[in-house]
Amino acid sequence: MKIGYARVSTEDQNLDLQIEALTEAGCDRIITDQAQSGTTVAQSRTGFAEALELLGQGDHLVVWKLDRVGRSIADLVHLLKLFGERGIEFRSLTDGIDTTTAGGRLVFHIMGALAEFERDLIQERTKAGLRAAKKRGKRLGRPPALTPAQIAHARQAIEAKRETVSGMAEILGVNRSTIQRALAAGT
Template identity: 55%
Template sequence: MRQVGYARVSTTDQNLDLQQIALRAAGCVRIYTDEGISGANFERPGLAAVLDELRPGDTFVVWRLDRLGRSLVDLIKLISELGERRIEFRSLSEAIDTSSSGGRLLFHLLAAMAEFERSLISERTRAGMAAARARGRQIGRRPALTGEQRREARLALANGSASVETIAEKHGIHPRTLLRVLKVDVAGQEAAR
């Protein structure tokens, strides 16, 4: 069973030495690194390389969970995907080791907390949107064109006084957006008949 390590620092001013020493002491045969890349971004060359190298039976080792990523939801997803590939996970500082029953328990507790956090955020978002609607606020993106602008556009296209491109440019939108808005209007009128 191989142990493969991963270390990351957010800025090039920071040093990877402490992490690499700890990973080597833990028995890592290879260590992949990323420098100057935020933990919020899961698109990292070093991380992609280590995930590509890992094989069933390997253990993926990090010094601390925050070196792998900041989002608990993304961490849980990644560690679950590793488990599906029969790759164990180990975080040295938090003493998480999915090859042990205690480590798996801790991981599942973290996963349950992440799910609870997602539920709370979703509930708060729905409550906030309902309150905004009750105050008469429109939720979502503003319409690309007002009703009057749509009527003018349809009229100009019907009598040939302007092209789709000209009308779109006049209103500061893309021609495809104009066509989509007008198509939605036509579909709504047909449904109302």
């Protein structure tokens, strides 16, 4: 079975061009999503989810253009991997990707390699940035919930039995465990 999928982002946009191209490509059924953003995860779109349910081993999903399925390379690679695992062939009419051909599979694998390379570069830059920030003495992570003065005040009040841990937590607007960790760290 050959399922066509067409999507537009707003109610004002028209699906006719995509539907015409999918019909010419010989799709047995065409499923659409109207007013569905490309940034929305593909599987959460009603029409796309329906198309996935219909597709099985040896079936074909055909789209007019790759960005009708997803916006980011990572999303596309994830979807194409899912298709491969389920034995679903994929074809993008205007982008020259057709996983039934050697060239289409090559493009698919190149996209996967580029997405992996991009993820690795982002991780490397993030780690390098964190190391550089630490060297500059920058404190990483969430800012502390309590200032040193608040911790000292809480310690004095609790040790003098003027207040309980729970009472100080309420006064300072934090959780009881936050007070306990702050007091334990200062000992």
